Amino acid sequence: MNPILECRNLSKKYCNHFYALNDLTLSLDSGQIVGLLGPNGSGKTTLIKLINGLLNPSSGEVLIDGKAPGVDTKKIVSYLPERTYLDESMKVRDIIRFFADFYDNFITDRAYQMLSDLEISADARLRTLSKGTKEKVQLILVMSRDAKLYILDEPIGGVDPAARDYILHTILANYNEESTILLSTHLIHDIENILDRVVFLKEGRLAMNAPVDDIRMEQGRSVDTLFREVFRC
Amino acid sequence: MPWDLDNDRPIYLQLMERIQQDIVSGVYKAGDKLPSVRELAIDAAVNPNTMQKALSELERDGLVHSRRTSGRFITEDETMLKNLRDELASRHIQDFMEKMKQLGFQEKETLEKLQDTIKRGTLI
Numbered sequence: 001m002n003p004i005l006e007c008r009n010l011s012k013k014y015c016n017h018f019y020a021l022n023d024l025t026l027s028l029d030s031g032q033i034v035g036l037l038g039p040n041g042s043g044k045t046t047l048i049k050l051i052n053g054l055l056n057p058s059s060g061e062v063l064i065d066g067k068a069p070g071v072d073t074k075k076i077v078s079y080l081p082e083r084t085y086l087d088e089s090m091k092v093r094d095i096i097r098f099f100a101d102f103y104d105n106f107i108t109d110r111a112y113q114m115l116s117d118l119e120i121s122a123d124a125r126l127r128t129l130s131k132g133t134k135e136k137v138q139l140i141l142v143m144s145r146d147a148k149l150y151i152l153d154e155p156i157g158g159v160d161p162a163a164r165d166y167i168l169h170t171i172l173a174n175y176n177e178e179s180t181i182l183l184s185t186h187l188i189h190d191i192e193n194i195l196d197r198v199v200f201l202k203e204g205r206l207a208m209n210a211p212v213d214d215i216r217m218e219q220g221r222s223v224d225t226l227f228r229e230v231f232r233c
Numbered sequence: 234m235p236w237d238l239d240n241d242r243p244i245y246l247q248l249m250e251r252i253q254q255d256i257v258s259g260v261y262k263a264g265d266k267l268p269s270v271r272e273l274a275i276d277a278a279v280n281p282n283t284m285q286k287a288l289s290e291l292e293r294d295g296l297v298h299s300r301r302t303s304g305r306f307i308t309e310d311e312t313m314l315k316n317l318r319d320e321l322a323s324r325h326i327q328d329f330m331e332k333m334k335q336l337g338f339q340e341k342e343t344l345e346k347l348q349d350t351i352k353r354g355t356l357i
């Protein structure tokens with residue numbers, strides 16, 4: 001079986017001299033929740049954009065389920081970008097219809113269930129929702145697909161702690177054991193317990209790729225504490 | 234409510250301890266069926282694979298056993314349950330003794346304090 005995500009000597013150079021990613025080699029198996037961690041500017045979003053085909057590598061390659069990013073991989077990757085790309089004048093209900101039309105693996109019932117759990121009206125226009133609620137709607141759209149790889153770029157950044165708990169709950173409840181979730185965040189402490197493993201990036205390079213419990217066993221401290229020590233400013 | 238977990242120890246060990254605690258305190262009784270891995274993981278707000286690992290370890294210890302297709306059950310072996318209870322008690326006592334030592338109490342003083350407290354009836 002192919003690893004769900006494989007990066008081979010992947011580099012991305014900006015402006016001919018700055019490496020946002022530098023010779024990254026990484027392989028992730030299916031059935032895990034993986035935290036993509038690193039300080040600002042360490043290459044997290046660049047990696048995510050390369051996986052989604054929004055950027056092209058300067059050298060090396062990235063493979064999703066054995067294939068280069070393209071139409072086939074977009075069918076199996078469900079991506080939550082940092083910033084919204086949705087038409088703010090649309091109603092939540094219309095966006096759901098749009099997604100159901102666009103993606104074969106979108107489960108409309110699941111989306112409505114999550115909306116009702118979070119008490120979000122399907123008739124609200126996106127523009128009228130708060131920043132946090134918009135983030136929730138986007139996460140609902142992403143988690144309502146039956147994908148093989150979910151890529152969540154900062155999914156809990158802008159929401160309050162109660163909503164954060166619900167979002168983590170949503171991720172756990174909708175995560176299928178054969179799929180993989182790659183989730184980037186600065187809020188390590190909040191998500192540490194739901195991760196299988198963490199991938200640390202530092203200045204575009206892989207600094208660590210290890211299971212959370214192995215780190216705790218070997219270091220006797222949490223990933224959050226370790227992160228703060230490794231990246232002390 | 235997510236389970237209360239420490240930061241500095243492996244998560245699966247803490248999940249094992251919590252389930253052991255729940256068995257001893259009667260949340261689960263001998264022979265009871267445990268909720269599914271997913272239900273437990275969601276309840277604890279932890280990764281399902283980590284919960285799976287905790288349950289597999291408990292299974293290896295013989296405290297729970299799985300019946301094909303019908304789920305996981307708490308052992309009905311009363312001796313094993315009694316041993317577990319004793320073991321948890323020893324662990325708590327060791328922690329307590331360690332902390333009293335850090336406060337500078339000799340074992341004898343600790344014992345007197347303990348007897349005092351019991352006598353005054355602040356503990357039931």
